[in-house]
Amino acid sequence: MGLLRTADVLRWRIAEVLEPEGITLVQFNVLRILRGAKETGLPTLEIGARLVEQSPGITRLIDRMEALGLVRRERPRADRRQVLCHIESKGLSLLARLDTTVPQASEVLFAGLSGAEIDRLIVSLDAIRSACAARCSSLRKQ
Amino acid sequence: MGLLRTADVLRWRIAEVLEPEGITLVQFNVLRILRGAKETGLPTLEIGARLVEQSPGITRLIDRMEALGLVRRERPRADRRQVLCHIESKGLSLLARLDTTVPQASEVLFAGLSGAEIDRLIVSLDAIRSACAARCSSLRKQ
């Protein structure tokens, strides 16, 4: 339960930094994923899989981000079922700004922890996630 | 970011256990808070403060829980502005069942960690939350 409450607090803190830029935490994550995908782009559902969200949400999320001019969609000739999403220059410059402010905002919360403590924290969290990947049905079924 | 993803995974895992009982994670937390308040009950906004949610959400959340027969509302004569919420016997028996199944479901995820590691995890998470309580405006303003 402490884990959930702590995540809420952190989520809130980050949202506070994102809000003046007009995007949500989920949109921020989509931008980072798409930046990682470079020129190639990424199919819509692949984005949904990396976030912990389902398909319909993603479609409309990308709708809004396309309306904001942050991303672009393209239907490739190879497989005309899928829709490749690309990050636009506007999205890249927005991310560039946030790359400094978001970590700054979160670092405040971790100030009370030593480097070693943070390392241990990360290891523990990774262990929890991999336990879920191994045993939970919920993440496989999507 | 790992913290947020890990919390999502845990949230999902718990929701999976709660779903057959027809309640959400937030409703589960409300029930636990109200059980802690005993006979006295708790004003609506006090519940909202303990969760990380705002007033309007709470009102309608309690509406739904009242419709389910899990809680009861009462307007005390002392201060007729506030509305005291109480847990009903139906809510108590539901919680009694979940008191075993929810921890069981989450323990699976922590199986890879030693007792000492879990202790350190809890200490670190507490430190993050108290850093926020001290410095973040977001939690004070509500």
Place this chain on the structure above:
DNA sequence: CAAATATGCTTGACATATCAACTATTGCTC
């Protein structure tokens, strides 16, 4: 190669969360 199935995504109906404005009651001030 026609029919059946699977994949990728979208749409509509509905539940839920969020923001701003409102009502009712209380406490404070002159």
Place this chain on the structure above:
DNA sequence: GAGCAATAGTTGATATGTCAAGCATATTTG
């Protein structure tokens, strides 16, 4: 004790997330 501000909670409009079903394209199978 009349008027004003503070508190507790609700309501309405809007954004967002979620479930079930649908459409188009691709793949498999007889």
